[in-house]
Amino acid sequence: MNEFIETLSIGGTGPSIAIKDSIDIAGYATTAASRALADAAPAQQHAEVVERLLDAGWHIVGKANMHELAFGMTGINDYTGTPQNPQDASRIPGGSSSGSAAAVGLKLADVALGTDTGGSIRGPAACCGVIGLKPTFGRVSRRGVAPRESTLDCVGPFAREMRMIVAAMQAITADFDTQAAQPARSGAWNVGIVQVDATPEILKAVTRAADQADCTARTLELAGLAAAFEAGLAIINVETFHAFGHLVASGKLGADLDARLHAAANTTAAQCEAAELIRRQFTAAVDHALESVDVLILPTLPALPITLDEARGGTPVIAMSSLIRPFNLSGHPALSLPLPIDGSPLKAGLQIIGRKGADEQVCAIAARFEAAI
Incomplete structure (x- = not known):
């Protein structure tokens, strides 16, 4: 199997963790699963999150x-191999943190770190039936993480249980309050169910989850969700091309990356300016919605993941990120929890969005849902 590019054994005797290949580990090259970076020099020092994990006794x-250069939603990689989806080997594992989600789902590690620029933790988590957390933008250090500069990207954990998500956040974040992240023993949370387009089975499962978790729930509309998706794409294109556009000339990129970077190069200044305006408007809309509820909930993905054959055959996957990318634009913490659905052995994803900086509350509410569903 190709869950790991390189098997390591570093650190203490604590929980086991896999590190996405866009995060520096001293002495090892950070190749972002790309042939174009295969000859990169070994990292001179650990990324800050790796330092923190090792200081806390975790075992890498x-x-x-x-997905190559963290620029894709399928997780398919013809150079390093495509990680197996633990729920269904015929389906895509999701990208870009495909190996991290698969490693946790296949019980090859207790936890894994991934990065999320446009849904790259939550998407694979939903595909692979595990938990994935994108923290508040800026809450977790990105020192030693590729790309070096981003206004969207976040480092966050995958796990099979919320208690391990909390443990990982405690390790990689200086000020994470584990007590505040514990589920409340009594009282109902106020939950806003965001009205979105998704398959009927997944929408039904979201509503049922709120009932099972004994939440006080109401539906609401979130203005600008579709516009935020498009704006997030424009910003990702510009920032990814700025970081990796020079690799096009190497002739060593996968065909999908070559095409996407060429397209990203055509993003205009006017598109970027419009995207920044939408960023401000959508952030305000999410903040406003969270004034009257504790968290927002909605599906992580609008449908179950497509098959590998469908993806290789050209079935579009851009809509996979329609419900996750907007919250990279706004910077709010967002978690995907496995969600049982009627008529399928596969689990979908329940996405939980909280106030900026309230990552602990998101974890506490997710633990309540975990226990209920």
């Missing part, structure tokens, strides 16, 4: 595979 067991 491998560098996790990924």
Whole structure:
């Protein structure tokens, strides 16, 4: 199997963790699963999150595979191999943190770190049936993480249980309050169910989850969700091309990356200016919605993941990120929790959005949902 680019054994005797290959581990090259970076020099020092994990006694067991250059939603990688989806080997594992999600789902590690620029933690988590958290933008250090500069990207954990998500956040974040992240023993949370387009089975499961978790729930509309998706795409294109556009000339990129970077180069200044305006408007809309509820909930993905054959055959996957990318634009913490759906052995994803900086509350509410569903 190709869950890991490189098997390692570094650190203490604590929980095992895999590290996405866009995060520096001293002495090992950070190749972002790309042939174009295969000859990169070994990292001179650990990324800050890796330092924190080692200081806390965690055990690094491998560098996790990924969609090349963290610029894709399928997780398919013809250079390093495509990680297996633990729920259904015929389906895509999701990208870009495909190897991290797969490693956790296949129980090759207790936890894995990924990165999320446009849904790259939450998407694979939903595909692979595990938990994935995108923290508040800026809450977790990005020192030693590729790309070096981003206004969207966040480092966050995958796990099979919320208690391990909390443990990982405690390790990688200086000020994470584990007590505040514990589920309340009594009282109902106020939850806003965002009205979105998704398959009927997944929408039904979201509503049922709120009932099972004994939440006080009401539906609401979130203005600008579709516009935020498009704006997030424009910003990702510009920032990814700025970081990796020079690799096009190497002739060593996968065909999908070559095409996407060429397209990203055509993003205009006017598109970027419009995207920044939408960023401000959508952030305000999410903040306003969260004034009257504790969290927002909605599906992570609008449908179950497509098959590998469908993806290779050209079935579009851009809509996969329609419900996750907007919250990279706004910077709010967002978690995907496995969600049982009627008529399928596969689990979808329940996405939980909280106030900026309230990552602990998101975890506490997610633990309540975990226990209920």
